[in-house]
Each structure stands twice: as C-alpha cells, then as structure tokens.
Amino acid sequence: MKEFKSELRKLYGDYEVSEVESKRREKQILAALAQVDLDKKPFYVQPRYLRVASVFIVVLAYMIYIETQKRIPEQSLQAKLESVVDGLEVADLPHTTLALGSPNDAIYENLRIQSQTISDQRLRQLMEDI
Amino acid sequence: MSATTDKELVKNVKDGNRVAFSELVKRHQKPLFQFIIRYTRNENLAEDIVQDAFIRAYTKIHTFEERAAFKSWLYRIALNLAKNKLRREKPQYSIDNVKVGKVAEAESALVYETIQKRIQVEIDALPAKQKEALHLRVFEDLAFKEIAEIMDCPYDTAKANYRHALLKLKQTFGEDQALREWLNMINRELDVLETKLGVENERI
CATH class of the missing domain: 1.10.1740.10 (RNA polymerase sigma factor, region 2, helix turn helix motif)
Incomplete structure (x- = not known):
C-alpha cells in the first residue's frame, strides 16, 4: 500500500541539494553574519517585562481609585446635609416636598426654601457647613 | 559526549x-x-x-x-x-525549474510525469495557509504542534488547514481517472487524520 506522504514527496519533486552547494551557502551565510554589528542594538524592552509593567500599572491605578473612594465616601454629603437639616426648625420646612423625589432632592429643595427665609448670617453659616 | x-x-x-x-x-x-x-x-x-x-x-x-x-x-x-x-x-x-528527485526520474513514464505536473500545479494553487500546512506536514514531517508554532496559529487551525488542503486535492482529483489511485491515498490519509481528531475530541 502506497503511503500518501512519501508518494507526494516523490511526485511534487524535491530539490536536490548537493553537499558542495550546501557548504557554499553555509559559508555565504556565515560571511554575511560576520558583517552584522550587534553593538548597534536598537532600544528594546522584552515583551515579558512590558506585560509585567502593564499589570503593575493596572493594579496601581485600581489601588489609587479605591483609596480615592475611601476618602470621599458616597454617603458623606448626604449625611452632612441631613445633619444641617436636623438643625433647622421643623416648622420652617414645607412638609409637602419631603415626600417627593429622592431624599437628596427633598433636602436640597427644603434648603433652598429655607435659605430664602433665614437671615444672611445663617445662610452663610449653612453654606459653609455644606 | x-x-x-x-x-x-x-x-x-x-x-x-x-x-x-x-x-x-x-x-x-x-x-x-x-x-x-x-x-x-x-x-x-x-x-x-x-x-x-x-x-x-x-x-x-x-x-x-x-x-x-x-x-x-x-x-x-x-x-x-x-x-x-x-x-x-x-x-x-x-515548476519546470525544480529538479526532481532520483526516485521520480526512475519512473519516467509519460503518465507519471503528467500526474506529477498536475499535482504540482494543484498544490501550488492551494490557498497560502493550506499550502504551508501541507508542506510542513508532508515534506518536513512535522507534528501539528510544531506546524502551529511555525504558522503562528492555534493547534486546531494548523490541523484544519492540512485537512482542508487534502479535501481540496481530493475534490480536484476526483474526476480524473489517472489520479484514481491518488484519491485512495488521500482518503486513507484523511481517515487517519479524522480518527486522530475523534480520539482527541473524546479525550476533551
């Protein structure tokens, strides 16, 4: 039974490389290599170091992001506003707006209305608190 | 040493x-x-x-x-x-510039030369990737892992390229009476390849 690979090799035709020719080519290549100046190496960073550096940068960026989030907690503004509102006279707050929108919207709206009625000094104090 | x-x-x-x-x-x-x-x-x-x-x-x-x-x-x-x-x-x-091996010279019948030329033309006409896979597999006798490394592609792609090359040759030679024997050889090679693929898929 004829084997596919060996038959194909025969039929496709292989190039005959004589030892003399092979030696000539070898010398030619070695002579060309001798001319190569390896001292003229361009700046190069191995890909593995680039990969490590990119992972390091991503981790560092994530850590900075986490730290920033810790310093300005999402709840802090709302808590501060609530504490200011707690200090106001309940009677001064229009009750109808408290039920509308999000808690923050209601608080802002109340502050705006309240700021029209309280004194300038109180207003400045309030804004500083915020 | x-x-x-x-x-x-x-x-x-x-x-x-x-x-x-x-x-x-x-x-x-x-x-x-x-x-x-x-x-x-x-x-x-x-x-x-x-x-x-x-x-x-x-x-x-x-x-x-x-x-x-x-x-x-x-x-x-x-x-x-x-x-x-x-x-x-x-x-x-x-293709005429390429010196053929001694084995081919010994069988210098006209039919043989016709088949030879036909096969050379068909292989040269294969898509580049399929031709590369066929050359590396048949002439260099390399494993698919090495072929994948040289072609810079996944293992399965290297195998698929070789398989497609065989299927294309099979299709091309199908209508030629002189190449009937060749068709059988390609079929046997495809059987071997597909059996191996089946075994590997079962393992996965």
Missing part, C-alpha cells in the same frame, strides 16, 4: 558567544533552504530568504523567549520573509 542542543546554543549566543550561532547555521541551513525552495520554487529567492532569516534570527535572538523550539522560530521567520517577498515580487517561478 552528547551533542549540544539548540536550546544550549541559543543560551550561549545570548551570552555573547557568536561562534555558537555558526553551529545553529550548520544545523538548520540545509533543511531550511529545502523548505523555502519548495515554497518559493526559486533558487535565488530561496537563498536570499534563508540568509535574511539567519541574519534576522541572529540580531533578534535576545527577543526569542524560547516558548517554542529554535527551529520553529527560525522557520517562522523564514516563512514570513518568503510570504512578504512573494507578495511583493509576484511569483516568477516555474
């Missing part, structure tokens, strides 16, 4: 031993030339490509991460150079 491996020679070259690279040239020059001339079918072009491939490998040896064998890396460089040159220069080769 055991011969130095390619890996050790590469390490020596990286350490600054230029002579170690000469040994790599001695080892791989001839088979690489044969591979490239089969691919390009042009002696002068193949000579240039092989020389360029060695120079490039030498100057870029510090970038070689040794995930693949040196041989695969070198062949990949040469194959890419060959593809670029053929794309730029347009193939000027002729």
Whole structure:
C-alpha cells in the first residue's frame, strides 16, 4: 500500500541539494553574519517585562481609585446635609416636598426654601457647613 | 559526549558567544533552504530568504523567549520573509525549474510525469495557509504542534488547514481517472487524520 506522504514527496519533486552547494551557502551565510554589528542594538524592552509593567500599572491605578473612594465616601454629603437639616426648625420646612423625589432632592429643595427665609448670617453659616 | 542542543546554543549566543550561532547555521541551513525552495520554487529567492532569516534570527535572538523550539522560530521567520517577498515580487517561478528527485526520474513514464505536473500545479494553487500546512506536514514531517508554532496559529487551525488542503486535492482529483489511485491515498490519509481528531475530541 502506497503511503500518501512519501508518494507526494516523490511526485511534487524535491530539490536536490548537493553537499558542495550546501557548504557554499553555509559559508555565504556565515560571511554575511560576520558583517552584522550587534553593538548597534536598537532600544528594546522584552515583551515579558512590558506585560509585567502593564499589570503593575493596572493594579496601581485600581489601588489609587479605591483609596480615592475611601476618602470621599458616597454617603458623606448626604449625611452632612441631613445633619444641617436636623438643625433647622421643623416648622420652617414645607412638609409637602419631603415626600417627593429622592431624599437628596427633598433636602436640597427644603434648603433652598429655607435659605430664602433665614437671615444672611445663617445662610452663610449653612453654606459653609455644606 | 552528547551533542549540544539548540536550546544550549541559543543560551550561549545570548551570552555573547557568536561562534555558537555558526553551529545553529550548520544545523538548520540545509533543511531550511529545502523548505523555502519548495515554497518559493526559486533558487535565488530561496537563498536570499534563508540568509535574511539567519541574519534576522541572529540580531533578534535576545527577543526569542524560547516558548517554542529554535527551529520553529527560525522557520517562522523564514516563512514570513518568503510570504512578504512573494507578495511583493509576484511569483516568477516555474515548476519546470525544480529538479526532481532520483526516485521520480526512475519512473519516467509519460503518465507519471503528467500526474506529477498536475499535482504540482494543484498544490501550488492551494490557498497560502493550506499550502504551508501541507508542506510542513508532508515534506518536513512535522507534528501539528510544531506546524502551529511555525504558522503562528492555534493547534486546531494548523490541523484544519492540512485537512482542508487534502479535501481540496481530493475534490480536484476526483474526476480524473489517472489520479484514481491518488484519491485512495488521500482518503486513507484523511481517515487517519479524522480518527486522530475523534480520539482527541473524546479525550476533551
């Protein structure tokens, strides 16, 4: 039974490389290599170091992001506003707006209305608190 | 004393031993030339490509991460150079320029020559990837893992390219009476390949 690979090799035709020719080519290549100046190496960073550096940068960026989030907690503004509102006279707050929108919207709206009625000094104090 | 491996020679070259690279040239020059001339079918072009491939490998040896064998890396460089040159220069080769082996000369019947020419034409007309896979598998007798490394593609893609090349040849030769025997050989090769694929898929 004829084997596919060996038959194909025969039929496709292989190039005959004589030892003399092979030696000539070898010398030619070695002579060309001798001319190569390896001292003229361009700046190069191995890909593995680039990969490590990119992972390091991503981790560092994530850590900075986490730290920033810790310093300005999402709840802090709302808590501060609530504490200011707690200090106001309940009677001064229009009750109808408290039920509308999000808690923050209601608080802002109340502050705006309240700021029209309280004194300038109180207003400045309030804004500083915020 | 055991011969130095390619890996050790590469390490020596990286350490600054230029002579170690000469040994790599001695080892791989001839088979690489044969591979490239089969691919390009042009002696002068193949000579240039092989020389360029060695120079490039030498100057870029510090970038070689040794995930693949040196041989695969070198062949990949040469194959890419060959593809670029053929794309730029347009193939000027002729199948008549290639000297055929002694076995073929012994069987010089007209029918044989016709088949030979037909097969050469059909293989040369295969899509580039399929032709590369066929060359590496049939003439270099490489495993699909090495073929994948040289072609810089996944293992399954290398196998699929070889399979598609066989299927295309089978389709082309199907209507030719003179190539009936060839068809049987291709079928047997496909059976072997598909049995292997089946076994591997079962394992997965």
